[in-house]
Amino acid sequence: MHVKREATIYDIARELNLSASTVSRALKDNPVINKETRRKIQKCAERLGYRSNAFASSLRTRRTNTIGVIVPRLDSNFMSACLAGMEEVCSERGYNMIIGQSLESVEKEAQNAHIMFNKRVDGVIASLTVEDRNVSHFQCFSDKNVPVVFFDRVPQHTNNACFIIDNYEAAYRATQHLVEQGCQRIMHLTLQSPSNVYIDRIKGYQAAIQESGCCSGNVVYLDGLNLESGKAFVAQLLQMKDRPDGLFVANDLTAVGCILALRENNIRIPEDVALVGFNNDPISTIVSPELSSIAYPGREAGMLATKALIEHLSGENSMKYTSRVVLNSQLIVRASSSKIKH
């Protein structure tokens, strides 16, 4: 079977007795080209089944119209929302996205960064692993003036633009809610991590505990935030002499692990222990009782970060004045923390 050669701008030019430059301009909707000529060229391109050769173009312009996205994992509700938002903005502006997962490994993150560097992405959007204190693997981008923006999990000190949620506020409100429901001993289950996400949540939690005046609190560092670590914590809880009556858990999966194990041990939720999770994952409505959680606007975060990056790339905006954008989150109260019935 014979494969037809691809049509090029030269084929179009020849067909219409024009130059390749004119064709090139017309196909990019350059306004200097006569409207009629433009129409004719576009018509002809279609007829010949012309498709632009992005390699030739990238070779010439040194731009790929591609942005690299590096995230810890894809399979969370929040991340899907972020990526959807990014994709929306990208496709609207004619950009492509390539996505890499670090799976919480700094090494894989660096590897992804290198791959994207070698693919010559025009810009990068990244959310760090839980243990990132070292972001030197993003240095190569700065060296070549490739802009990088961070979101959600961001470096402690950076000149790059950051798009984050109000972790402090959210944690404060979640904890305050537990206080209002009458909890007296409220623990915060989280991760020992240098990431802003966890540090800020701890601070918000502690502030709410202190302000309450009447509550005791304790931060518990788990060795992971998953079903198993939640269940394992409950095993510990059973041994405590002064059991907590409120748990603010840094993610929903862990909170669900707690719920499953608490239920298995016939501890009533929320009467004996009330829980609030974080992320508003779909599982929060599947578990019984349904889990209260913090919802935050992933789609918007993704869109904002991407817009800032693309506007910077097209020189519309230098990203100097929007170096840190904080988005609001929302506490969703469900059965797991509703001790007071209205």
Place this chain on the structure above:
Amino acid sequence: MHVKREATIYDIARELNLSASTVSRALKDNPVINKETRRKIQKCAERLGYRSNAFASSLRTRRTNTIGVIVPRLDSNFMSACLAGMEEVCSERGYNMIIGQSLESVEKEAQNAHIMFNKRVDGVIASLTVEDRNVSHFQCFSDKNVPVVFFDRVPQHTNNACFIIDNYEAAYRATQHLVEQGCQRIMHLTLQSPSNVYIDRIKGYQAAIQESGCCSGNVVYLDGLNLESGKAFVAQLLQMKDRPDGLFVANDLTAVGCILALRENNIRIPEDVALVGFNNDPISTIVSPELSSIAYPGREAGMLATKALIEHLSGENSMKYTSRVVLNSQLIVRASSSKIKH
């Protein structure tokens, strides 16, 4: 801030008093080049921070070393496993992947196909939307001799290679299991879809019902496979005079919807109604009681499909003799269908 120009093979050539051709060959480990020269060139490349320009290369070779993957959605356990398998094979063989989601829309699928066509992927791996009977948007690839392989949801009639799971077998076994547990009236909740996935499951289910001799059965077509459609079905179920005592549900999320609604109506699981889902999603162990389900080897499916494609691309294998590969799945029995205690 000044941006250094990228090093090219010419820079290396000049540095070592060689020609660009030699450098190009050496960097591709071409054996005709003297070992010592090769070493020197690779050393120098590293020193200069050389990175190969994929655009120039693709422009020349007309190959992108990229394969396009189109799937209905990314956010399922099965799909993540498939993609992981694909990624593994790709990176091992020096290929890149670009991923597109159709979100069950034929239109978006076609759109993705076109984008990938225009990006000139070397090959395509696709799983169709639930309503695909028309795969004409993949024709463009065949026209240019770009190989396409399908997996999971595949076209009814096609010459392309297909990698699927044993939907008939799996459904047969799931239904048989419900029969063995003593169910008498077993319904199959699924989707009205031309896709092999649903059609084969229905056939397997019906075969098991017939063979049982003693069971009555009924296929129920829902208008979606999600939490809500599962709950909505239970509302209907409550009105039935002859309620089913067994449900084989075409996916886990829907089965979980059923469980939540059944529980809310104080119908005992599995005593009054036993359930088996499909996919072995993580939620099957979060819901209470835990959901029996069918697990299938996504990673292997992804790897096999990708291997076949890449071997075809490199001419090792023409894909003519492996046009249809069927992978085995496994029934995982949990509390939702365990009426008989061992």
Place this chain on the structure above:
DNA sequence: GTGAAAGCGCTAACAT
């Protein structure tokens, strides 16, 4: 084993 030269398809500076 190595080199010279042409060309992949496009864009942009410059000219008209």
Place this chain on the structure above:
DNA sequence: ATGTTAGCGCTTTCAC
């Protein structure tokens, strides 16, 4: 408003 020209960085044929 359109054309001329050169060159982006690489691969590959052909020659030595």
